[in-house]
Amino acid sequence: MDLPEKVNRLLPGWIRVSGPEGEIVLSSRIRLARNLRDYPFPHYAGEKKLEEVIALTGKALEQPAPDISRLKLVRLDAIDQLERMVLVEKHLISPNLVNNPAHRGVVIRDDECLAIMINEEDHLRIQTMLSGLQLDQAWELADRIDDYLEATLDYAFDEQRGYLTACPTNAGTGLRVSVMVHLPALGMVDQVKKVLAALGHVGLNVRGIYGEGTESIGNLFQISNQVTLGHSEEDLVGKVVSLTRQVVEQEKTARQALLKESRVQLENKVYRAYGLLTQSRLLTSHEAMHLLSDLLLGVEAGLVPAVRPQAVKELFLLIRVAILQQLIGRELQPEERDYYRAMIIREHLK
């Protein structure tokens, strides 16, 4: 198999198309935490109970339904560490699941827009991912899958406290609504912290995509709801959508201001990034992320017509360590990774 074909196979369905507000919102995500009644939560359950949860979930998936035919249950102890890390990098499972693969599983739909983690912090974590700002659609899909599973599984539910979760911070709806946004212009005009702090004041969580608490790399941020109890799912989704729209407007204004007032500086930054990305023979992950962020800003502003915006967004994923090794087909030493990372970037930007 040649490289472009391998890349094509590896990319999740949602990343290949640009969604609404796709120039700023890279993806929309919904997560529902669910637990089975009469079973201790995973951290407090023995091997036998954990296995029963996997078996019951597998059985629930045997029910016929339109969306379900393309689902596959993968046991994490049945695949190797590299394959597990690839799933983490594609955001299909959490690092938690990798640290503890025995008696854990994940159900994945073939387009990778839907994944259900089994025996993570909660028995089931239903997750849906779509391109751009499509939280309503992602919620509809998750809601439908939830109904489908509930047709055969007895959930731990309480009329007053809603869906019961291992950690009280998720109780109620068990819903986490999030978007991944790219905010390079707000970063350049030094406004990003102000905008993000404002989101914190209205009850949203904001963090850099890579590493909690650390500064963001590549101007990528995740915005999500903090509270899960006391509001309906539609309200929680609506709140994140409307606040994301405001952030999008701020970023658009900042981009226009940059184009108008500092066009030469912006062009310089973008073309330098383009030059380095298409000519370098060694690129660290950190450097590549910064350069891809600069290039994406330029591509979205129409400064680099030769490059598809989607190709740059795909590279944010393709240059990650496990995915990179999967593409090359073997384990790579750190210095080798920088070489192959540069190669893949050059190929993908052609």
Add this chain to the structure above:
Amino acid sequence: MGVCARRQKTTKAQEGKRLVVVCARVDDGKTPTSGENNEKGVEIMWCEQCKDRPATVHITKVINNQKTEKHLCEVCAQASGSDLGFLFEPNFSFQKLLAGLLEGELGMEDALAPSTMERKRACPVCGLTFTDFRRIGRLGCGACYTDFGPSLDPLLRRIHGSTVHTGKAPKRTGGTIRVKKEIEQLRKKLNEAIKREAYEEAAKLRDEIRAKEKDIDSIE
């Protein structure tokens, strides 16, 4: 994913006319290098003061929008604790944060903290005690919510600002909550119909509401 909260503590204080916010985060001193896995995917950040031990305490202090950041090891952080305007606890963790929320340690007075007897009581279904919950930060099973109910409510209120779920309910096992919500929606429609003087429609809606109320009675 999976992580309930940052191991972080924020304190706010009014010093004269200044608003001082101090935020402290404690970790293992390793920073993930951009999701990169080389050498186990981490980079060690060293203490700013002694430059000898990993910086595991990250303190952000904001005084009237002036932000200062410090990255220290535990030894130096403890030494400069008073200087930073807050008392440093070496084993600060998410669990302690939860415990703090439960007992009002974060400056919120609370008379609702569970008594010693309540803390020792175990959930009859899974055996987890309230003390266990405070240590691990997670409940043992769905029944814990009922068993520890009164002790949990103050915590839920502090986390979510509410103790009552108003969202979705399972179709099969959700009890009457789904029907109750449907009735609520129908009532809204009924009021609108009356306002529009659409009395025929209103009569239909009223009958529907009555039928659903009967359903609830028969279930309950």
